[in-house]
Amino acid sequence: xxxxxxxHNEKMKRIKEARDRMMATKTGEKGLIVVHxxxxxxxxxxxxxxxxxxxxHGMPCAVVQFIKGNWETGERTFLRERFGxxxxxxxxxxxxxxxxxxxxxxIAAARHGWEIAKxxxxxxxIRFVLLDEINIALRYDYLDIDEVVDFLLTExxxxxxxxxxxxxxKPELIEAADLVTEMxxxxxxxxxxxxxxxxxxx
Amino acid sequence: xxxxxxxHNEKMKRIKEARDRMMATKTGEKGLIVVHxxxxxxxxxxxxxxxxxxxxHGMPCAVVQFIKGNWETGERTFLRERFGxxxxxxxxxxxxxxxxxxxxxxIAAARHGWEIAKxxxxxxxIRFVLLDEINIALRYDYLDIDEVVDFLLTExxxxxxxxxxxxxxKPELIEAADLVTEMxxxxxxxxxxxxxxxxxxx
Numbered sequence: 576x577x578x579x580x581x582x583h584n585e586k587m588k589r590i591k592e593a594r595d596r597m598m599a600t601k602t603g604e605k606g607l608i609v610v611h612x613x614x615x616x617x618x619x620x621x622x623x624x625x626x627x628x629x630x631x632h633g634m635p636c637a638v639v640q641f642i643k644g645n646w647e648t649g650e651r652t653f654l655r656e657r658f659g660x661x662x663x664x665x666x667x668x669x670x671x672x673x674x675x676x677x678x679x680x681x682i683a684a685a686r687h688g689w690e691i692a693k694x695x696x697x698x699x700x701i702r703f704v705l706l707d708e709i710n711i712a713l714r715y716d717y718l719d720i721d722e723v724v725d726f727l728l729t730e731x732x733x734x735x736x737x738x739x740x741x742x743x744x745k746p747e748l749i750e751a752a753d754l755v756t757e758m759x760x761x762x763x764x765x766x767x768x769x770x771x772x773x774x775x776x777x
Numbered sequence: 778x779x780x781x782x783x784x785h786n787e788k789m790k791r792i793k794e795a796r797d798r799m800m801a802t803k804t805g806e807k808g809l810i811v812v813h814x815x816x817x818x819x820x821x822x823x824x825x826x827x828x829x830x831x832x833x834h835g836m837p838c839a840v841v842q843f844i845k846g847n848w849e850t851g852e853r854t855f856l857r858e859r860f861g862x863x864x865x866x867x868x869x870x871x872x873x874x875x876x877x878x879x880x881x882x883x884i885a886a887a888r889h890g891w892e893i894a895k896x897x898x899x900x901x902x903i904r905f906v907l908l909d910e911i912n913i914a915l916r917y918d919y920l921d922i923d924e925v926v927d928f929l930l931t932e933x934x935x936x937x938x939x940x941x942x943x944x945x946x947k948p949e950l951i952e953a954a955d956l957v958t959e960m961x962x963x964x965x966x967x968x969x970x971x972x973x974x975x976x977x978x979x
Binding site: 622654 | 809811812813814815817818819820821822823824825826827829830831832833834836855856859904905938951954955956957958959960961962963964965975976977
């Protein structure tokens with residue numbers, strides 16, 4: 576076993592132990608760490624569906640959007656106008672897109688988003704926090720995975736749900752999570768030359 | 778090749794041909810037949826997230842719920858009160874649950890739901906129809922898969938999206954669909970003795 580593998584195994588063991596300590600304090604009801612990953616559709620839209628459920632249950636929500644463009648301006652406006660009371664909406668990644676060449680700016684945007692995320696998660700008035708596309712920022716190491724996992728396991732209030740979306744979820748996050756779903760693409764209309772459709776894709 | 782295999786292949790070929798004829802008339806923008814299947818979370822909630830997107834785009838929606846209990850009474854009330862203008866909501870499966878022993882009643886409920894579904898899909902004022910958990914009714918042959926697929930391929934208005942959810946989507950439906958996502962369960966808190974949580978599970 577080489578050094579990298581040994582360090583990785585040791586790290587996973589630490590995460591599992593921290594998780595086990597947290598779980599040992601639970602009695603069947605708890606806020607969950609939820610991950611939506613995979614190449615298929617529905618990672619963000621199912622999280623938004625969960626927000627609708629939370630609102631129906633009177634549970635205040637917050638969204639931190641780490642990637643620009645996943646939700647259109649019109650939709651953010653709609654959420655802010657229709658659900659402004661029930662759901663706070665933050666965009667950290669205005670400049671954080673797939674095309675940007677400015678790594679420093681992207682890192683600053685991701686870190687700014689993470690600072691907002693921590694505030695919202697710590698806020699006892701908030702019961703559900705969506706970190707939309709944070710996995711992209713973690714994948715490129717714009718955010719430190721150890722810091723994020725450690726925060727979730729030690730500082731997340733017991734009854735708060737946190738949902739983290741995006742492709743390529745890191746193994747450390749999957750290890751720490753309670754509920755992980757992989758959205759797998761079985762068939763996609765882009766392959767047939769059909770462009771993205773309002774209401775489905777965005 | 779036995780008779781059953783031959784009939785199956787012939788049927789799939791007919792569905793593919795009907796689909797190809799439909800696709801040949803498209804020029805890049807079209808209403809989609811979307812399937813959410815698999816054992817993981819997010820099949821219905823992502824469809825509800827899509828409804829939120831449609832409402833933001835000003836696209837009127839309809840939901841036909843084939844299985845009781847997937848959405849709570851409080852949530853249906855919420856949808857009806859908050860989105861009554863933008864989204865029609867029908868429940869066909871009040872008596873259609875996993876536990877029921879009354880197959881005739883289940884079939885009648887499923888067929889009633891399908892009649893409503895056809896009306897909503899045909900309605901030129903509706904742009905997005907969610908057939909929530911219809912795959913369960915199809916799986917048990919409470920509805921005829923050929924009738925459903927044939928209707929979608931021949932009578933669905935060009936720009937209307939139809940989303941069909943539920944485990945065990947039939948191969949005929951996958952063949953007919955434009956966009957198929959399988960939600961796969963990677964990790965689930967029930968395994969750790971944590972019960973279903975408001976805002977996440979329901």
